[in-house]
Amino acid sequence: MQASLGIGMLGLGTVGSAVAARLIGEWEMLGARAGVTPVLRRVAVRDLTRTRDVDLRNVELTSDAQALVDDPAVDIVVEVMGGVEPARSLISRALQRGKTVVTANKAVIAESGPALAGLAASHGAGLWFEAAVGGGLPIVALLRASLGADVVRGVDSIVNATTNIMLTRMREEGVRFETAVAEAQRRGFAEADPSSDVDGWDAAYKLVIMSWLAFGVHVEPEAVDRRGIRDVRLHDLAYTGQLGYSVKLVAHAERAVRSGAVHLRVRPTAVPADHPLYAVDDSDNAVIISSDLADTVILSGLGGGGASTASAVVSDVVQAARTRGCPPAAPLTAEPVLLSDEDVEVAGYLRLIVDPSGEAQAAAVQMLEDRGVPVTAAFDKPPLDGPFPQLLLLTGAAPRAVHDRALETLDTLPVVREIACAMDRIESAA
Amino acid sequence: MQASLGIGMLGLGTVGSAVAARLIGEWEMLGARAGVTPVLRRVAVRDLTRTRDVDLRNVELTSDAQALVDDPAVDIVVEVMGGVEPARSLISRALQRGKTVVTANKAVIAESGPALAGLAASHGAGLWFEAAVGGGLPIVALLRASLGADVVRGVDSIVNATTNIMLTRMREEGVRFETAVAEAQRRGFAEADPSSDVDGWDAAYKLVIMSWLAFGVHVEPEAVDRRGIRDVRLHDLAYTGQLGYSVKLVAHAERAVRSGAVHLRVRPTAVPADHPLYAVDDSDNAVIISSDLADTVILSGLGGGGASTASAVVSDVVQAARTRGCPPAAPLTAEPVLLSDEDVEVAGYLRLIVDPSGEAQAAAVQMLEDRGVPVTAAFDKPPLDGPFPQLLLLTGAAPRAVHDRALETLDTLPVVREIACAMDRIESAA
Numbered sequence: 019m020q021a022s023l024g025i026g027m028l029g030l031g032t033v034g035s036a037v038a039a040r041l042i043g044e045w046e047m048l049g050a051r052a053g054v055t056p057v058l059r060r061v062a063v064r065d066l067t068r069t070r071d072v073d074l075r076n077v078e079l080t081s082d083a084q085a086l087v088d089d090p091a092v093d094i095v096v097e098v099m100g101g102v103e104p105a106r107s108l109i110s111r112a113l114q115r116g117k118t119v120v121t122a123n124k125a126v127i128a129e130s131g132p133a134l135a136g137l138a139a140s141h142g143a144g145l146w147f148e149a150a151v152g153g154g155l156p157i158v159a160l161l162r163a164s165l166g167a168d169v170v171r172g173v174d175s176i177v178n179a180t181t182n183i184m185l186t187r188m189r190e191e192g193v194r195f196e197t198a199v200a201e202a203q204r205r206g207f208a209e210a211d212p213s214s215d216v217d218g219w220d221a222a223y224k225l226v227i228m229s230w231l232a233f234g235v236h237v238e239p240e241a242v243d244r245r246g247i248r249d250v251r252l253h254d255l256a257y258t259g260q261l262g263y264s265v266k267l268v269a270h271a272e273r274a275v276r277s278g279a280v281h282l283r284v285r286p287t288a289v290p291a292d293h294p295l296y297a298v299d300d301s302d303n304a305v306i307i308s309s310d311l312a313d314t315v316i317l318s319g320l321g322g323g324g325a326s327t328a329s330a331v332v333s334d335v336v337q338a339a340r341t342r343g344c345p346p347a348a349p350l351t352a353e354p355v356l357l358s359d360e361d362v363e364v365a366g367y368l369r370l371i372v373d374p375s376g377e378a379q380a381a382a383v384q385m386l387e388d389r390g391v392p393v394t395a396a397f398d399k400p401p402l403d404g405p406f407p408q409l410l411l412l413t414g415a416a417p418r419a420v421h422d423r424a425l426e427t428l429d430t431l432p433v434v435r436e437i438a439c440a441m442d443r444i445e446s447a448a
Numbered sequence: 449m450q451a452s453l454g455i456g457m458l459g460l461g462t463v464g465s466a467v468a469a470r471l472i473g474e475w476e477m478l479g480a481r482a483g484v485t486p487v488l489r490r491v492a493v494r495d496l497t498r499t500r501d502v503d504l505r506n507v508e509l510t511s512d513a514q515a516l517v518d519d520p521a522v523d524i525v526v527e528v529m530g531g532v533e534p535a536r537s538l539i540s541r542a543l544q545r546g547k548t549v550v551t552a553n554k555a556v557i558a559e560s561g562p563a564l565a566g567l568a569a570s571h572g573a574g575l576w577f578e579a580a581v582g583g584g585l586p587i588v589a590l591l592r593a594s595l596g597a598d599v600v601r602g603v604d605s606i607v608n609a610t611t612n613i614m615l616t617r618m619r620e621e622g623v624r625f626e627t628a629v630a631e632a633q634r635r636g637f638a639e640a641d642p643s644s645d646v647d648g649w650d651a652a653y654k655l656v657i658m659s660w661l662a663f664g665v666h667v668e669p670e671a672v673d674r675r676g677i678r679d680v681r682l683h684d685l686a687y688t689g690q691l692g693y694s695v696k697l698v699a700h701a702e703r704a705v706r707s708g709a710v711h712l713r714v715r716p717t718a719v720p721a722d723h724p725l726y727a728v729d730d731s732d733n734a735v736i737i738s739s740d741l742a743d744t745v746i747l748s749g750l751g752g753g754g755a756s757t758a759s760a761v762v763s764d765v766v767q768a769a770r771t772r773g774c775p776p777a778a779p780l781t782a783e784p785v786l787l788s789d790e791d792v793e794v795a796g797y798l799r800l801i802v803d804p805s806g807e808a809q810a811a812a813v814q815m816l817e818d819r820g821v822p823v824t825a826a827f828d829k830p831p832l833d834g835p836f837p838q839l840l841l842l843t844g845a846a847p848r849a850v851h852d853r854a855l856e857t858l859d860t861l862p863v864v865r866e867i868a869c870a871m872d873r874i875e876s877a878a
Contacts (some may be wrong), residue, residue, distance in 0.1 A: 040597055040741065051596050053777055148594070154742030156586075156594035164578070164586030166481050167470055167762030294748075311470065311759035312750065314583030318724075319744040328740035332597030344774035347483055 019282040022055040026092030028083050028108055030063045030070065032206065033122055033149070036097060036328035039072045041335070048332070049086055056094070062086045070433050094338055096331060097121040098149075106130055113137045115146065116393035119425045120334040120344065122149035122327055128223035132236045135348035139275030143155060144345030146334035151224045152177055153326035154331075155317045161231035168309035170232040172272040172286065174444075175305040176298050177224040179210040179322040180215035181247050181267040185286075186299045189255040189264065195248070207301060207322065217246035218267065218284040225282050232275045232307070233280050234350035241356065243283035253402060254439045257410055262393075263288035263298050263443065272323045274357060281357035281441075288367045294318075300310050317342035359419040365394075366413040366421060369439040370428070371406045378409050378433040385431060389424040391416045394445075406435055412443065452485040455771050456522030458513050458538055459529030460493045460500065462636065463552055463579070465597035466758035467528060471765070478762070482769035492516045504578060517542045519653045524711045524768055526761060527551040528579075536560055543567045543575065548775065550764040552579035552757055556588035562666045565778035566662070574775030576764035582607055582733045585747045586763075589746050590737065591661035592779060598739035600662040602702040604874075605735040606728050607654040609752040610645035611697040615716075616711050616729045619685040619694065621747060625678070637752065647676035648697065648714040655699040655712050659863040663703045663710055663739070664780035671786060673713035680716050684830060684869045687840055688797055691825075693873065694720035711787035713872075718797045720876035724748075789849040795824075796843040796851060799869040800858070801836045808839050808863040815861060819854040821846045824875075836865055842873065 027034055041048065041058040049055030061074065062083040080086055087095055087108055095112040097119060099105050106126045112119050113134060119126065125149045127134070138145040147160045158312040161170070176182055183205070184198035188255060193201075197307050199216065202208035209213075209429040214220045222242040247267055255265050268287035273280045289295045294316055303321020306313055320326045340346075372378035383393045392414035413421065429437055455471060457464055471478065471488040479485030491504065492513040510516055517525055517538055525542040527549060529535050536556045543564060545877050551557065557564070557577045568575040578588045591600070606612055613635070614628035623631075629646065632638035637645075646652045652672040660666050677697055685695050698717035701709045719725045724746055728734040733751020738744055750756045768775075802808030811824045822844035829838040843851065858864055 029807075036741070044597075044599075047599070048597065050780060051459045051777075085670055154598075155745055156590055159589060159594050161584055163767055164589050164763055165759070166766035167474075167478065167759050169474075169477070309759070311466070311762075314749040315585055316746075316748045318746045318748070320742065324742055325741045328596070329597050329739070333594055333739075336596035337593055340777055341771060341774040344771040346771055347767075350480060 019050055020055050022057045024059045024093045025056050025096060025335065026060045026089060027058065027096040027098065028062045028086065028105070029097065030061050031098065031323035033327045033331065034061070034098040035070065035072045036324040037096060038074065038077070039202045040332045048336055052336045054339050056335050056339050058088045059091050060089060061295060072335045077386050084111065087117070088115065091446045092117065094118045094120060094335060096335065097123055097400045098331060101139055102126055102129065109134060110137060113141055113143045116141045118142050118144035118146070118338045118342070120146045120331055120338060122331055124150040124220065124223040124227060128226040128239050131227060131230055132351040134438065138345065139182040139348040142345065144338050146338050146346070148334050149327045149330035150316070152305060153320060154329035155303055155305070157228065157317055157322055158231065158430065159314065161228060162316060162346065165309055165312060167305065168311045170273065170307060170309045171275070172308045173225070173228050173232055173270065173305065174295060175228070175265050175269045176295055177269050177303050177305065177321065178215055178221040179301040179303065180212060181301065182298070183207055183300050185247065185250070185255070185265055185267065188199055189259060192251070192252055204233060216248055218244045221284045225284060227281055227426045229271045229306070230351065231349050232271065233435055235280055235352050235354035237280065237282050237354045242281070243281070243285070245285045247286050251439060254369060257369065257399070258288045261412070262291045263367070265441070266295055266298070274361065277355065279355040279357045281362045285442045288441055288443040290444055292446055292448055293444055295375050301306050311380055315355065321359050324426065325445055333441055359422065360417050362418045363415045363422060364418050365415050365443045367439070367441045367443045368411040368413065370409040370411070370434050370436065371436040372437050373433045373435065374407050375433060381431060381433050382409060382411065382428060385428060386411070386413065389427060390420045391424045449478055450485050452487045454521045454523045455486050455526060456490045456516045456519060457488065457526040457528065458492045458516065459527065460491050460503050461528065462754035463580065463757045463761065464528040465500065465502045466754040467526060467761050468504065468507070470758055470762045472503065472733045477835050478766055482766045484769050486765050486769050488521060488537070489521050490516045492503070513538055514541065517547070518545065522547065524548045524550060524765060528761065528764065529551055532556055532559065539564060540567060543571055543573045543626065546571045546573050547573040548576070548768045548772070550576045550761055550768060552761055554580040554650065554653040554657065558656040558669050561657060561660055562781040564593040564742045565787045568775065569778040572775065574768050576768055576776070578764050579757045579760035581657050582735060582747070583750060583752040584759035584768055585735070585751055586760070587658065587735050587747055588661065590745065591658060591749060592776065595737065595739055595742060598741045600703065600737060600739045601705070602738045603655070603658050603735065604725060605658070605664055605699045606696050606725055606800060607699050607735065607751065608645055608651040608697055609733065610642060612728070612732065613637055613730050615677065615685070615695055615697065618682060622682055624682070648674045651699045651714045653698055655701055657712060658735070659701040659710060659712055660781065661779050662701065665710055665782050665784035667710065667712050667784045671712070673711070673715070675715045677716050681869060684799060684871065687799065687829070688718045691842070692721045693797070695871070696723065696725055696728070704791065707785065709785040709787045711792045715872045718871055718873040720874055722876055722878055723874055745785055761842070789852065790847050792848045793845045794848050794851060795873045795875045797869070797871045797873045798841040798843065798867065800839040800841070800864050801866040801868050802822055802839045803863045803865065804837050805863060811861060811863050812839060812841065812858060815858060816841070816843065816854050819857060838868070845875065
């Protein structure tokens with residue numbers, strides 16, 4: 019009979035239930051692949067009395083998470099409870115006891131990944147977190163192992179299903195923000211409090227993890243240039259749509275070749291039709307990695323939900339079991355130097371409310387170009403709500419700081435009554 | 449000073465030169481990632497006198513490949529010479545000496561992967577072959593490790609750059625087969641003898657490797673239902689284009705959930721506009737994996753060329769170096785049961801040369817439907833070269849055998865003068 023390996027799991031929500039179902043239902047297949055049979059021995063839950071969808075007759079439920087971590091019968095700790103504490107302390111405790119940890123916790127890895135990976139290395143334990151980014155899409159493995167020969171230049175991605183579902187519905191059906199949030203909640207993607215998703219924190223955590231693995235530097239989540247989608251107006255989804263763009267919450271990271279300085283941002287971004295992110299709709303995720311040898315690698319598909327996330331968790335368990343003697347190395351971690359706004363190039367989409375004099379377009383374009391912001395297209399549009407006409411402008415690549423200063427000046431132009439929207443834009447390759 | 453690991457390489461063509469350049473030029477970065485510095489010590493070449501693009505001043509060139517494999521200073525053998533022999537014998541020899549092998553050789557892995565993996569396992573050595581499929585796209589890692597929790601249902605892919613370049617040029621610019629081959633050769637994708645690409649062998653090798661990893665069975669390359677692109681006519685690229693399809697050399701594998709029987713085919717296939725393979729043009733590759741937990745995972749991007757393939761080879765070297773004590777397990781390998789043509793469902797595109805009586809469409813549709821082949825669309829078209837009009841038919845899903853029998857009967861219909869084209873088709877999801 020093949021040897022077995024004890025699994026203890028923290029949490030039994032949507033992901034935990036799917037993990038338990040796979041470990042219990044496919045133990046033979048998983049054992050053949052791992053060379054040792056992973057056996058789910060204990061699960062720590064908050065409420066021992068709740069009924070569960072999964073048959074746990076040979077699994078001990080406990081409310082004592084610390085005792086589970088300490089249990090000598092538990093070789094691998096699977097953390098799928100979510101939230102920062104007590105998850106982080108329990109992960110630390112397990113690693114300090116030399117136990118391998120598999121976690122789906124993006125907040126903990128984004129904030130404390132390097133410290134935990136160091137702890138794992140010093141105790142000969144493994145720290146696995148494929149499920150923290152992109153559900154079943156192997157983005158962590160791609161960056162941590164498969165691009166091990168490459169110098170990564172940049173990451174462009176859609177990694178938050180809630181906002182992508184919302185933006186898709188808002189664009190395609192014209193539903194309001196509140197209705198779109200409710201749909202994402204009903205489908206199990208958004209939390210009761212959706213702010214981590216709609217304010218861009220969830221995407222920022224995932225971007226921090228990707229950048230850590232891609233560039234070997236650890237950027238604090240607070241240092242990400244982050245804007246959520248609360249201010250995205252239906253009008254701008256429609257206008258950018260007419261111009262051939264789709265608005266996405268794009269998580270972008272880049273590294274300057276010479277200085278090694280990095281820039282991370284999460285912002286609503288107008289994506290052109292010829293870009294691989296354009297057609298990534300609804301709950302799909304996609305990550306585009308640019309690097310010097312592989313050139314372009316794109317991973318896309320279902321990026322979340324219980325089953326997809328369980329795919330990543332359980333494949334980590336299988337790999338951890340198979341390579342117990344060789345835990346994965348801690349990713350390189352240096353202090354980041356952040357690119358200045360003077361060095362980060364962006365293009366933009368602007369919607370202005372202007373005076374009906376007919377002179378606004380010429381004045382605005384002149385002013386922007388005088389201040390170093392190229393204007394690649396300008397469109398006069400009729401008034402929306404009030405009496406004043408509108409002006410849409412597409413600006414070309416210029417440093418963020420140049421853009422920002424020009425916008426401040428634009429706001430003081432007599433013909434400009436209001437800057438109704440200023441959004442990042444990816445330029446079409448055509 | 450960090451320990452070092454000796455690398456010996458067999459072959460110094462396009463891929464080998466790119467591998468050497470990366471190992472020599474980025475030894476410090478690679479060493480930091482691997483935890484041990486990989487040092488290129490010896491390279492076996494056929495012609496010692498040829499000038500090389502890469503600076504090999506600290507590397508010993510030799511024409512004795514066996515001696516390189518046997519050299520105690522060589523810990524990892526990198527095989528990038530191509531061809532079946534002597535590559536396969538040299539790989540065996542290295543594995544028998546307990547040396548880890550990294551290879552880009554799809555023909556050897558497709559034909560002898562299970563035997564070589566078994567040899568590796570019995571000698572405690574590792575066998576790595578990420579570069580054998582999709583260049584820098586980590587398709588092997590996806591199937592071998594990242595989907596370790598999943599039951600894979602199917603693979604749909606474009607994995608041959610030469611034919612994809614050719615079909616793209618033929619469709620977009622109407623260039624002839626011979627011109628398209630010449631362009632793919634000029635760009636370094638097609639060999640002087642392009643038959644392995646255009647006859648579908650290259651794609652079949654890659655499909656055999658993917659199916660081995662995905663399904664745990666080893667299908668002989670000869671058992672793949674394989675058709676190349678020699679018979680694809682410009683007319684059919686144009687007609688399918690008008691109907692919203694793009695013709696691709698699609699490598700497809702599927703596994704029946706109940707019986708576990710598998711089916712592998714490489715065929716020119718009309719792909720609809722809403723399918724992820726539709727827009728994969730020119731030298732790009734894409735692989736779509738369907739599995740029970742992760743649902744859909746798509747890998748796409750640059751799938752070949754020297755740099756991209758070197759990315760895969762050198763990342764295998766880094767991983768092999770880092771996990772020397774834990775070589776990857778041999779993938780599961782069972783004897784395959786092949787699905788019968790009665791159980792493989794396909795849809796089709798047909799172009800018939802018919803009598804000008806005006807009765808051909810009704811007669812052909814009636815006959816096909818009587819024999820169990822649904823017809824989803826029919827279009828009369830004017831004559832092309834000769835005096836006779838044409839009839840285009842889109843057939844819906846029916847078993848291959850039912851399709852084949854119906855085509856035989858169709859050929860005997862008095863109103864049908866010739867079946868000018870019968871091609872597989874993927875149905876639109878819309």
